[in-house]
Amino acid sequence: MAAGLNHDGSILFLSCDLQNSTQFKQRNDDKDWVATFLAFYTEFPALLSTEIESACPALQGRLLLWKAVGDELIFSIRIQSERECSNAVDVWLAAMLAFETEYLLGKTPMTLKGGAFLATVPSPDRRVAIPRTVGSTDRSQRDAEAVNEQTLNEATDADAFAAEFAMDFVGPSIDTGFRVLKYASRRYFVLTVEAAHILFKHYSNEEMDHRHAYLVGTHELKGVWGGKPYPVFAVARDLGEQVPAQKLAEAFKDTARIADEHPYCKPHDVLATIAAYRDDKDWRGAVFVSGAAWAGFQTHEAASAARKRLDGLIDTSEDRLDTSEDPGDEDSTAGMPTK
Template identity: 35%
Template sequence: MVEEQVPERLRGRLKLWKAVGDELLFVVDVDEESEVHDFVSAWVRAMDGYEAMLSTKNHEMMESGASSPPLNSMKTKGGAFVATFPEPDYEIVVAHSPSEATSDLDPILLNERLKEHPSPGNLQDFLGTSIDTGFRVSARASQRYFTLSLEVAWAFAQHLKTQTNEPVSNMVLLEEIALKGVWGGRAYPLFAIDRAATDSYNQAMQRMQNVPHLKAMDICNLAESCHSDKAWPSLIHFPASTFPAFTGNKDRLESAQTRISERTDRSAEGDELRELSTEAFSADEDVSNMRVQAPPADGSP
């Protein structure tokens, strides 16, 4: 259902990461902030559409007098976060082949080799502070509020800011909350898409409580202030963006990748030396055996 909601130019890029209990986790590579906006919007529309489909079918069954119980009226919830590689986050590959998994190669070298030569049986996973933060953010989601990491909210707002001066009508600052292990315990600004933003009752309550819609510029300013703090747990980088703040970490990320490449090069050289040493050791054993078996000097058998 998500693919149907995604613009045609972005279809086919969404991949299943893993299933955790009754949760399905998906990943997608994004190159600019507009893609973040489009994928998040498509995901929320798909969730709404799925719930509406179940509700319609249940209603039709009840009207028809069907004796069977109604379909599952399951409610959905979700969240989105951005991770940046290879720093502060890192992709790891769990080898399907036992021979690869038990290799004595440097783990970074083994992981890089597995990434370069993907196998259908291998498992993909991710580690890093953005990942940890993202799971904390997603855990705060509810059926009404689709939670967003600050980076997703920033990308969403930056895209809208370049399109219109109108307030962001369906995004809310849900709360400021200290998330375990995130930003040194400081209150994290938790944004969310309000899936019930167009509900007449909710709109009336907002007007009565004089709750203004968020301005895209304010969201962007808040995000920039967070990212100026050295203790902030995440980086942001969209290589195709024209917005300087979204490409400003390019040199840092390239440097991190260079360090990984240098380590893997040294590890590969070490691996080759170990193989040569093993071959030399085997050759010495063969020579020793030949000497033991050599005939006596007098030529007797």
């Protein structure tokens, strides 16, 4: 059974990426571009914390940095409901706009783009503990999965764990997420199918008619879904302005023919389509949120089966006896009959 820092379920990953950063670095002295990038690494998380505190304090301390990949920051959170997914996306988008307004617009050629993807552990994805230092290792034939699970299960202090290990995630959903992120733009915050499913389900349940489900096209993503065209969904960022292409699309009543505009519909109208993709026998993504309002998200058979298998890998027969739980009184002869 998963314990310690080893929690099963779906993890939401949120990306924020600086656009036109190479141009900015090439055209400015070190002191100019370095200051802006340092602000991105420090002030964006601070603005995110402020947005969380004012809009949804329940997320405070849970939305944590997963990776800094050059000009991109990716945070993660294990979501417990559709509402939490929606709240996390809302505060993320608010922080993106706040950072652009304060540090980028009118001062640099840079803007922000981003997206969200969902991974589910322990299947089809996996949480892993990566040792931070190289040292003597146990060269026995212990199963690598068993070692990984035991390390995660025994970790109860996040700070102590972080000193020895890097927490990471691997799997098909992570690969798909990075493939989808390349279709992000300043206006369109892209989503994998699983992220779109849980987000649009919430919008539909709450009858949030002002929200739209955008389609950024179907694309062949290398290695994903057998090379079949993958639907890239998005939500439009509220940038407080209307770009000329939007006016053109409105005039001709056709967003599909405008290069930087995309067709949209009400979230409820796209849910059946999303379900059809996810029901395909070769589909690898999953949603597993035990506290979800919709029963379809509450369980995931493959994850439950994987958990049962992983628990069976851990052999505790040679572990040292914990005398606080079992003092070994049965070995005492006191009180035993003498005849």
